[in-house]
Amino acid sequence: MLKILSFKKIILGVFVLLSIGSGFLLPNLKFSFDFSQFFPTGDDDLLFYEEFIKDFSTDDNFLLVAVENEGGIFDKEFLENFSKFTLAAKSLPYVTEANSLTNLSYPLKTSFGYTKLPVLHIDDKTHYTADWEKIQEDNFFIGSFIDENANSLVVFLETDDNLDYQQSIALLNATRKLLSEYNFSSNHLMGRTSFYEALVQMQKRELTVTSIVSLILVLIVLYIIYKRTAIVFITLISIFVALLIFLGTLSLLGKELSALAAFYPILMLIVGTSDVIHILDNFLEKIKVGVVRQTAIVQSLKEVGLSTLLTSVTTAIGFLSLLFSKLVGIRDFGVNSAIGVLIAYITVVFFTSSLVLIFKNSTLLPKKSKSTFWQKHLLKMNAFTIAQPKSIVSVSIIFTVVCVYGLSLVNTNYTFKTSLPNNSKIAEDFAFFQNEYSGFRTIELAVKTKQGYKITDFAVAQEIEKVNQLLQETENVDNIRSVNSIFKALNKANHLNKTAYFVLPDTQDEFDIYKKDASRYARQQLDKFTDSSKTKARIIANVLDIGTDSLVKTYDKIDAFVATHIDTSIVNFRVTGKGMLMDKNASYIQASLFQGLLMGLLLVGIIMAFLFKNIKLVIISLIPNMVPLLFAGALLGFLNIPLDAPVSIVFAIVFGIAVDDTIHFLGKYKIAISKGLTKERALETTFLETGRALIITTLLLFFGFMTLLFSIHNPSLIIGLLISATLFTALLLDLLLLPVLIRKFM
Numbered sequence: 001m002l003k004i005l006s007f008k009k010i011i012l013g014v015f016v017l018l019s020i021g022s023g024f025l026l027p028n029l030k031f032s033f034d035f036s037q038f039f040p041t042g043d044d045d046l047l048f049y050e051e052f053i054k055d056f057s058t059d060d061n062f063l064l065v066a067v068e069n070e071g072g073i074f075d076k077e078f079l080e081n082f083s084k085f086t087l088a089a090k091s092l093p094y095v096t097e098a099n100s101l102t103n104l105s106y107p108l109k110t111s112f113g114y115t116k117l118p119v120l121h122i123d124d125k126t127h128y129t130a131d132w133e134k135i136q137e138d139n140f141f142i143g144s145f146i147d148e149n150a151n152s153l154v155v156f157l158e159t160d161d162n163l164d165y166q167q168s169i170a171l172l173n174a175t176r177k178l179l180s181e182y183n184f185s186s187n188h189l190m191g192r193t194s195f196y197e198a199l200v201q202m203q204k205r206e207l208t209v210t211s212i213v214s215l216i217l218v219l220i221v222l223y224i225i226y227k228r229t230a231i232v233f234i235t236l237i238s239i240f241v242a243l244l245i246f247l248g249t250l251s252l253l254g255k256e257l258s259a260l261a262a263f264y265p266i267l268m269l270i271v272g273t274s275d276v277i278h279i280l281d282n283f284l285e286k287i288k289v290g291v292v293r294q295t296a297i298v299q300s301l302k303e304v305g306l307s308t309l310l311t312s313v314t315t316a317i318g319f320l321s322l323l324f325s326k327l328v329g330i331r332d333f334g335v336n337s338a339i340g341v342l343i344a345y346i347t348v349v350f351f352t353s354s355l356v357l358i359f360k361n362s363t364l365l366p367k368k369s370k371s372t373f374w375q376k377h378l379l380k381m382n383a384f385t386i387a388q389p390k391s392i393v394s395v396s397i398i399f400t401v402v403c404v405y406g407l408s409l410v411n412t413n414y415t416f417k418t419s420l421p422n423n424s425k426i427a428e429d430f431a432f433f434q435n436e437y438s439g440f441r442t443i444e445l446a447v448k449t450k451q452g453y454k455i456t457d458f459a460v461a462q463e464i465e466k467v468n469q470l471l472q473e474t475e476n477v478d479n480i481r482s483v484n485s486i487f488k489a490l491n492k493a494n495h496l497n498k499t500a501y502f503v504l505p506d507t508q509d510e511f512d513i514y515k516k517d518a519s520r521y522a523r524q525q526l527d528k529f530t531d532s533s534k535t536k537a538r539i540i541a542n543v544l545d546i547g548t549d550s551l552v553k554t555y556d557k558i559d560a561f562v563a564t565h566i567d568t569s570i571v572n573f574r575v576t577g578k579g580m581l582m583d584k585n586a587s588y589i590q591a592s593l594f595q596g597l598l599m600g601l602l603l604v605g606i607i608m609a610f611l612f613k614n615i616k617l618v619i620i621s622l623i624p625n626m627v628p629l630l631f632a633g634a635l636l637g638f639l640n641i642p643l644d645a646p647v648s649i650v651f652a653i654v655f656g657i658a659v660d661d662t663i664h665f666l667g668k669y670k671i672a673i674s675k676g677l678t679k680e681r682a683l684e685t686t687f688l689e690t691g692r693a694l695i696i697t698t699l700l701l702f703f704g705f706m707t708l709l710f711s712i713h714n715p716s717l718i719i720g721l722l723i724s725a726t727l728f729t730a731l732l733l734d735l736l737l738l739p740v741l742i743r744k745f746m
Contacts, residue, residue: 008354015351019241022248029247030256041326045584049576052446055531056538058161059442059577063191064433065089065175067184068152074128083122085182086155092174094167097158101135101145107493107521114521117497138499143438144479144542152436159193165200168193188429190440198426199419202713203257211243211265213707218273221700230363231280234355239272242347246340255336263649263716266704267337271315271657272344273704274697276352278304278664281693287361297353305349307667310607311660312345317607318656327585327645334652341656378691382684385739396737400627406634412589413547414644416441421712430545438478438542443471443551444577445558447482447537453570454534455483456518456526458511463571465504467539470561474554476546482539483529486522490514539573548583548642555580589648601626601655608663620741621666624733625659632726641722646715650722657701658730661694665734669742679746683739691735698731 067085069078083102090098105116119135121127132150135141145154163171171193179187215236222232246268250257257264279297282304286296319341322334356364385392417434420427433440445467453460464484471480488502491514495501505511518526530537543551555575562573601622608618632654636643668690672682705727708720 008357011350011354012358015241015245015347018248019244022244022251025248025251026244028251030251030254041328043326043581043584045576046581048446048574049578049581052536052538052576053161055536057158057528059444059540059579060192061159061161063095063157063159063171063175063189063193064437064440065155065157065179066152066188066190066429066432066437067155067179068186068188070186072150073146073153074132074150076122076125079120079122081182081184082153082155085178085184088178089155089157089175092157092178093170094160094163095157095171096160098155099145099158100153100155101141102153104141104145106497107489108497109490109494114493114517138502140502147436154437157191159191163193163196165196168196172197188432190429190433194426194429198421198424202421202424206711206713206716207257207265209710210263210707211269213710214266214269214704215239217703217707218269218700221696221703222273225696227366228364230359234280234352234359235273235276238276238347238352238355239269239344241351242272242340242344243268245347246343249339249343250336255332263333263653263719264336264340266707267653268340268344269704271312271341272348273700274657274660275308275312275345275348277697277700278308278693279348279352280356281696282689283356284364285689288365293357293361297357301349301353303671304664304667307664308348309345310667311663312341314607314659314663315656316341318652318654318659321655322649322652325589325645325648327589330645330649333649374692375688378687379684381691381735382687382739385736386680386743389740389743392736392740396627396733400630403627403630403634406637407630409637409640410633410643411549411637411640412643413549414642415547416545418642418644418714419646420714422714424712434545439476439544441543441545441579442577443477443541443543443554443575443579445539446574446576447539447571448574449535449571450568451570455530455537456515456534458508459567460571461487461504461511463566464537464539466565467558467562467573470558470565471539471541474557476544476550477541477554479542480539481529481541483526483537486518486525486529487511487514490517490522543579548585548644551579551583555583585645589643589645608666614746616745617666617670617742620738620745621659621662623741624662624730624738625655627733628654628658628726628730631729632722635722635725641718644715647718647722650719650726653719653723654726654730658727661698661731661734662738664690664694665738679743683742687735687739694731694734698727701727 067082069075073079073082079102082100086098086100086102089095092098101119102122104119106119108115108117119141120131135146142148145156146152157175159171160167172189175189179185218239219232219236222235223229226232243265246264279300282300283296286299287293291299316338319334319337322330325331325334417427417430420430430440447455447460447464449455449457449460455461455464461484464482468480468482468484471477484504487504491505491510492498492502494514505514529539543554558573558575562568566573605618605622608621609615629651632650635641636647641647665686668686669682672685673679677685702724705720705723708716711717711720
C-alpha cells in the first residue's frame with residue numbers, strides 16, 4: 001500500500017481522467033418508466049398475459065382527454081368545437097382512433113336496414129335536453145365519455161401499443177398544441193403516455209434536488225464537526241468523483257434509471273462519506289501524536305481499511321439481497337446500488353488516501369487544542385452500559401416485542417396515486433378522472449372457449465353475460481366492454497333503441513340473426529374483442545384506484561364466481577392485464593423480501609465469522625442488526641404505510657448500512673483485545689476510538705436520508721423517514737446493547 005501511495009499523483013490523475021470521461025457519458029443516461037419493470041418475472045400470470053396480447057392490444061394503449069366547460073357541455077359553440085377537436089385528434093401522432101360523444105351514435109333497425117342516431121344532436125339545441133335524458137337513461141356513457149353532471153366531455157384516443165418515451169412526448173405535445181388551438185384551457189390528460197412523461201420528469205428533478213441538498217447538508221455537518229475547510233473539501237470532492245464515476249458506469253453499461261434513481265446520489269454520498277470519515281478520523285488521530293503522514297495513512301488503511309472493506313461488502317450484500325425480488329425494477333436497483341457502494345469504497349481507498357497526503361497537517365488539524373467533549377460523553381455512555389445492563393436488555397426486549405406486533409399490522413394496500421408527484425398536474429388529472437369518471441385503471445378478463453365452441457355462440461355469450469353482470473354489480477367497477485356489448489346494442493337497435501332491450505336476446509334464433517348482423521356491420525368492433533379464430537375474447541372494465549389488497553379481493557371474487565357459476569366445460573375466464581400483474585406484486589414482495597434478507601444475514605454471518613473467528617461474536621453482532629429491521633416493519637404497521645415495491649427497499653438499505661457500525665465497533669474491540677487489553681479496557685478504548693466516528697456517520701446518514709423530505713414523490717419521502725429513524729435506532733443498539741452482550745457472553 002505504501003508503494004501504491006507513493007504514486008499518489010498518478011492515482012489522482014487516473015481518477016481525474018475517469019471523472020472527465022464519466023462526465024461526457026452523463027448525457028447518455030437513460031431515464032425510463034415502464035410498468036413491466038414491476039411485473040413479477042417468471043410468474044404464470046405474466047406468461048399468460050404475454051401470450052394473450054399477441055392476439056389483442058395492450059390494455060393501456062389509450063390517452064383520455066377530458067375538457068371542462070364552465071356552465072356545462074350543452075353549449076352549441078362548445079360542442080361544435082369539441083366535435084372538430086375529436087375529428088382533428090385522429091391525425092395526432094401514434095393515434096389509431098379517436099372517439100367522443102360528438103361522433104358516437106346509436107344503431108337503429110328500420111325497414112331499410114340499420115341506420116345511426118347521433119348521441120348528441122350538435123346542430124339542434126332543441127334536442128339537447130332529450131339527448132341528455134337519453135344518456136342518463138341508458139347510462140352507457142356516463143363515467144366514460146361524460147361526467148354525471150355534464151360539465152365535461154372525454155375524447156378516447158386509442159394509440160399504438162407500448163409507446164416509448166420519445167413517442168409519448170411527441171403525442172402529448174401534439175395533443176396540448178391541438179387543445180390550445182381550440183382554446184380548451186381547462187383540460188385533463190390521463191394515460192400511459194402522461195404517466196411516462198410525469199414520472200421521467202420527476203426522476204430528473206429528484207436526481208438533481210437530492211444531489212444538491214445532500215451535498216449542502218454534508219458540507220454543513222462536516223464543517224461543524226471538523227471546522228476545517230480542507231476536510232470538507234476532501235470529503236466532498238471524493239464523493240463527487242465517486243458519484244460521477246458511478247453514473248458514468250451506469251451510462252456505459254446502458255442501465256436505465258427508474259423511479260428509484262433518486263436514491264443513488266444519497267446512497268453514494270452517505271456510504272462514501274462514512275468510509276471517508278472512518279479512515280480520516282483514524283488518520284487525524286495518528287498525525288496528532290506525530291506519526292509521519294505517509295505512515296499514518298498506511299496504518300489507518302490497515303487498521304480501518306479491512307473493516308471499511310467489510311462494511312462495503314456487507315452493504316453491497318444488503319442491496320444484492322434484492323436480487324431475490326421477482327420485480328425487475330427492484331433487482332436492477334439492488335445491483336446498481338451494490339456497484340455504487342463498491343465504486344465509493346475504491347474511490348476512498350485510492351483517491352481520498354492519495355488526496356489527503358497533498359494537504360499539510362496544519363490545514364487538516366483543528367486550530368484549537370484537543371477538545372474533551374467526545375471523550376467525556378463517550379466515557380459516560382460506556383459507564384451507563386456498565387451500570388444499567390439489565391435495564392438496557394429489558395428495554396431492548398420490550399422494544400423488540402412491540403416491533404413484532406407492529407410488523408403484524410403491515411398491509412400491502414398500495415394505491416397508484418401514491419406514486420405520483422405531489423401537487424403536480426398529473427396528480428390533479430388523476431384525481432379528476434378518479435372523482436368524475438370511472439378512473440384510469442382497467443381490469444381485464446381473458447375468455448377462452450373449449451370443445452369447439454366459438455365466442456360468438458349463444459351458449460358462450462350467456463356465460464360471458466354472467467361475468468358481465470358480476471362486474472356490473474361489483475363496487476368500484478364500471479364501463480364494462482365485451483363482445484356481448486355488440487349483440488346487446490343490436491338487440492336494442494331492433495327494438496326502437498329502447499334502453500330495456502340492451503340485453504342478450506332470449507332465443508338462439510334471434511341471437512343468430514344479430515350474430516350475422518354483427519359480422520356484416522360491426523366487424524371492426526368484433527375484432528377488438530375477439531381473435532381471428534373466435535375462440536378467444538377479452539372483457540375490459542374500468543376500476544377505481546381502491547388499493548392493491550382491495551383489488552386482489554375483487555380478483556378472488558371473480559375467480560370464485562367463475563368456479564361456481566360458469567360452465568367451464570365450454571368456456572373459461574381468467575383475470576389478466578397489466579393492472580392485475582402490478583397488484584400481484586403484493587403476494588411476492590413479502591416472500592422475496594424475507595428470503596433475500598435471510599440470505600443476506602447468512603452471507604454477513606459468514607463474513608463476520610471470517611473476520612472475528614468467534615461464533616459467539618457472530619451471533620452477538622447479528623442481534624443489534626435484526627431489531628432495526630423489525631423496527632422498520634413496525635413503523636410501516638403502526639403508521640399504516642402499505643408495503644409496496646419501492647418501500648420494500650428500505651429493509652435492504654437498513655440491513656446493508658446498519659451492520660456497518662457493528663463491524664467497526666467489533667473490529668476495534670478485536671484489535672484492542674489482541675493488544676492484550678482486558679475486556680473492560682478494550683470496550684473503553686473502542687468507545688473512545690470508534691464511538692465518535694459511528695455517531696458522526698450515523699448523523700450524516702440520518703440527515704442524508706432526511707433530505708428526501710424535499711421529495712415530491714411520496715414513496716421516497718416515506719423511505720427517507722423510515723431509514724433515518726431505523727438507522728438512528730441501530731446506532732443506539734450498537735452503543736448500548738452490543739457492549740452489554742459482549743460483557744455477558746464473551
